Amino acid sequence: MSSVRNTMTTQVATISPNQTIQEAASLMKQHNVGAIPVVEQGVLKGMLTDRDIALRTTAQGRDGQTPVSEVMSTDLVSGNPNMSLEDASQLMAQHQIRRLPIVDQNNLVGIVALGDLAVNQMSNASAGEALTNISHQNIH
Template sequence: MQQQLRSFMTPNVYTVNETQSVQEAAALMSEHSIGAIPVTNNNGQIVGMVTDRDITLRSTAQGEASETPVSQVMTAQKIVQGTPDMDVHQAAQLMAEQQIRRLPVVENGQIVGMVALGDLAVNSQLGNEAGQALSSISTPSDPQQ
């Protein structure tokens, strides 16, 4: 039986615009206890992801000012996305293959949800797949990517 991703996603997703500052993104992460935020353009389409790690390594560690726009520290290449109708097993496999812990869920070009590896792990039927995904994610990736 196919389980759709919409049953596991968090529907209320906090986003930042690509022109907002790193400080604004970090404050939003702190306020809502989240480690990643989708970055959108003025049309609401996802153009990147910014994580607490991105902010630390690409801004703070470089001595960049807090006014740095999110667009300068976000990951913008190859944003892996899911759809609400995607099979949850397929999503777990995609997360493992792409070594990502969070998957934005997009419909009609707009972000409608977010699925974290933890969302999959709490489901007893998906616990094994989440564990396999975590194992794949935790394997060091090619530094050339």
């Protein structure tokens, strides 16, 4: 069974909590990603998604100078490099997330996305299940 370590992306764009939403959006555009881990001195503090920006910034009339720390999600779910892809898929499905930050000794070491799991033949069913669960979540 393949581990997360062999599948995760290790060159991850990150942002610090005191940077602005405008800087985060620019970084997302530059790296063509929909989420950026928020890191302080190597330690994962939160995740910022394009959805966070839309709902917690734009929809509330905040401007681009709002600090990332005021918008980021802090209720984090993370994995570790030694977990199996099957376990990562199940964790993502259970928590209805598309991206799983990978942490080793409190430091961010990578990220696994649903697309990464779908590429791996052994976890296609789990990736499909995770995507189905996320796609059918209730919208509030």
